[in-house]
Amino acid sequence: GESVGLHLPTLSVQEGDNSIINCAYSNSASDYFIWYKQESGKGPQFIIDIRSNMDKRQGQRVTVLLNKTVKHLSLQIAATQPGDSAVYFCAENRRGGFKTIFGAGTRLFVKA
Amino acid sequence: KAGVTQTPRYLIKTRGQQVTLSCSPISGHRSVSWYQQTPGQGLQFLFEYFSETQRNKGNFPGRFSGRQFSNSRSEMNVSTLELGDSALYLCASSLDGATNEKLFFGSGTQLSVL
Numbered sequence: 001g002e003s004v005g006l007h008l009p010t011l012s013v014q015e016g017d018n019s020i021i022n023c024a025y026s027n028s029a030s031d032y033f034i035w036y037k038q039e040s041g042k043g044p045q046f047i048i049d050i051r052s053n054m055d056k057r058q059g060q061r062v063t064v065l066l067n068k069t070v071k072h073l074s075l076q077i078a079a080t081q082p083g084d085s086a087v088y089f090c091a092e093n094r095r096g097g098f099k100t101i102f103g104a105g106t107r108l109f110v111k112a
Numbered sequence: 113k114a115g116v117t118q119t120p121r122y123l124i125k126t127r128g129q130q131v132t133l134s135c136s137p138i139s140g141h142r143s144v145s146w147y148q149q150t151p152g153q154g155l156q157f158l159f160e161y162f163s164e165t166q167r168n169k170g171n172f173p174g175r176f177s178g179r180q181f182s183n184s185r186s187e188m189n190v191s192t193l194e195l196g197d198s199a200l201y202l203c204a205s206s207l208d209g210a211t212n213e214k215l216f217f218g219s220g221t222q223l224s225v226l
Contacts, residue, residue, distance in 0.1 A: 031212070032213075044215075046214045046215070093213070098160045098162070100215055102157075105155075
């Protein structure tokens with residue numbers, strides 16, 4: 001069935017280290033992938049996206065990698081800061097689907 | 113530019129009652145999607161509306177319904193509330209809901225069913 005899954009429910013990193021959050025998706029027809037960040041008491045916020053014709057995209061301190069061969073998506077956060085503590089969701093959007101499917105989420109803890 | 117606005121922020125209802133939640137999208141956005149968020153199930157897609165038409169619906173019982181008005185504002189309704197309906201209900205908007213479009217979320221309505 002449809003699913004966008006995450007390998008780890010929680011991730012704890014030291015401030016200043018790099019963080020890597022992984023995600024698996026099931027449908028090879030998906031052509032757009034997005035990472036969202038959700039802080040306590042707020043709705044998810046867009047971080048970065050990538051289209052299926054790309055394998056890497058960089059933003060400010062964040063990088064998304066897409067491996068279509070194994071249907072894997074990852075979010076890398078450089079020099080993780082306390083403000084990065086949140087739940088991170090990967091999501092996929094399919095052509096003509098008119099819906100975005102979310103993964104289960106990974107909670108990132110940043111230790112000072 | 114104002115973000116997505118959801119009202120009310122909190123709701124407490126009892127089993128068997130019904131509830132209506134409201135969402136005002138970002139100005140100019142015509143696609144509105146609704147999600148149910150629970151600790152155990154994550155974000156589950158409820159439905160998506162564009163130009164007052166429901167274009168997609170998730171796997172929820174018929175007690176969950178929605179509508180969209182000509183100004184793109186949307187409401188969702190849950191009838192005959194059950195304890196399991198307790199959740200954070202999130203609304204998201206985008207320009208037209210086409211592929212390759214990110215969503216902008218409101219802060220949600222936290223519904224508690226007692």
